Amino acid sequence: MPAATDRIAASYHAQLSRRRAYGTVLWALFVALLVAGFDMANSRNAGGFLQGLPSVLDYPAALISEAWQKAGNVPGHMWRALPSLVETLNIAAASTLLGTLGGAVMALLATPGLAPWPRLVPVFRRLLDVARAIPELVIALVLIFVLGGGPVPAVIAISFHTVGALGKLFSEVAENASLKPVEGLESVGASWPQRIWFGIIPQVAPNWASYMMLRFEINIRASAILGFVGAGGIGYELRNAISWGQGKYDIAMAIFIMLFATIVLFDQLTSVARERLVRGQEHGEKGGRI
């Protein structure tokens, strides 16, 4: 008997040490890849990491010290940049709204069990994949060439990507929705839009709204970046302010602060609202059970 337990213990230890060895090798490989990758990126960069490291804080320090000297001007600059911040927020909000509408329709068309044309479900899924895969930048640049600079190319570009991103998430939520209300509505002769509107939307609305808010926060960032390549809004102002260089750092700093404050504000707002949405739902379920 002791021999058998010894054998079991030995084989267990052998297995354990083999697993540990695998783990160590994987970690070593991962770290080696990271190191080699950073080394390669460093060699392709215009300036080296080690040469640049001491001066990393120079630019922020110059920005802050100049803005500090001209602190009186900063609120004025912020006031002047406010319309472009509103434009950036409008771009993000409009494209989130349009993307949510498009994403909802596409999600319903791409969810098995809900789709009006079940045979076309794979087609709509691939369409969502493609819409998700195209970066906003690509569509924005093409549309800026055709439509001229401004917020509309940005709205179209971000909406398109949002349809893809939200469509997939919405469809995952809708897949888990109970089909019983739909069957009930079907039995009394409700049409497809009625079945969806009264049977599915009330079930998925909290989760969809939560994803929509998450997307809004992402889209604010995207809209700022697109402004930087010519689509208007605060990103465009930021680009101009930076290109003026020293002497105008107070303007750049004012815009940096506004952009930062906006992102943090909406980050916090959406996370509070999402938590409330999801938790509110849990409370409802508990109440129902008692």
Added chain:
Amino acid sequence: MAVLEINQSAQRLMTRKRMFSLGLPAVALAYLVYVAIAFDLGGLMGRARLDNGALLLQDFWSYKVHVTRDNRSGEISSSIEGMRNATFSPANRPGWISGDDSFGRVALPQGNAVDFAPDGLVTLTTPEGRYRIRPTGTGIQTDITDPPAGFSISNSRFSADLPEGARLTVTRARSEVFRRQPGWELFFFDLSSPFHGKSWGELARLAFSGDRLDPQRSNIAAMGHDFWQNGIWHHGDVAWAIFETILMAFLGTFGAGLVALPLAFAAASNFAPFVLLRQITRRFFDLLRGVDALIWTIILSRAFGPGPLTGSLAMLLTETGTFGKLFSEALENIDEKPVEGLKSTGAGPVQRIRWAVMPQVSPVILSQLLYYFESNTRSATVIGAITGGGIGLLLMQAMQTQKDWEHVAYYIVLIVLMVMAMDWISGRIRARLIRG
């Protein structure tokens, strides 16, 4: 009485719900109308350059061959898109151009043709008639009295738009014919390659035949080399740029994961020893996340210059904030029983984390990392366009020249394929992780 009350309250609830379900779309619609006015949607069509759009769509799938007669030297040359490194030699000229260096005939689709005479006279033949245009020392002369639609004539310039995107322009300096061909020109081999102009069958035969076109190496190696070094499309450079974009995403995502993991312990309420430490770490994550990758890119490129390292580090900083938040949430949601179990055997903090915490959170962390890796591939394209690295930069440059739209189409297709491939791979690995 009670029934009536319940009935009334139900009625009120229904009315409120109805108001809500009608009011919400109304608010959304009103907002969209406001945005349409604020963005001047009405004036947009006036400013839009639809001709740019038409040009772009045409260039996406076709290219122009230019046949040009220099009216000073009298020389005729033909090239693709007027590119000097894609000029045809008389031997590899397309079949629809005949003649030699001083005179020639260019056959165009639907029965049109243009003849260049040695003395400079240009004759345009269409199914409707024959038109003569002569460039002179000061401008042009024609015998056309009533020009058909698509012709435009002035003292210094004649131009005619012909079917299927063909076009003839005559000025004092040069007479030029454009003919559109479907496809992406010289996509596989450029004109300097001996494999240019060969059919698929010929190429396949050459690839497996013994007699070498280039004595230095086998035909198949030469084909690979010529394709990779294609002077117009630069496939090798493009592949490298895609690799660089994926590298940026990889370094940004997994580097951030490595930095964020230890910090996340300090931000998780069940691990952090002091409330103050937790608050500081959390605000630090908010700061990193709030300073968007765009701002990090601007700040870092001042110190490190443009390039993939700057992009990687900018992404790393932002994502450290994101992962710090996500990981600390995962850490707060662990089951604490295994930790207690280990504690009872006298295990220290490192051992408790290694054997009780990591096995619980590592699948969550890995799957989040993989998910963000895919989405960061897309961000890396955008950041690359700003900070100068990867396929984003190539796309931006091709856009700014406003000429190489077929290259733009090529890059777009590659970006979409790249992101879809990353999506697929990360989805596969995540599915495997979840299944265990």
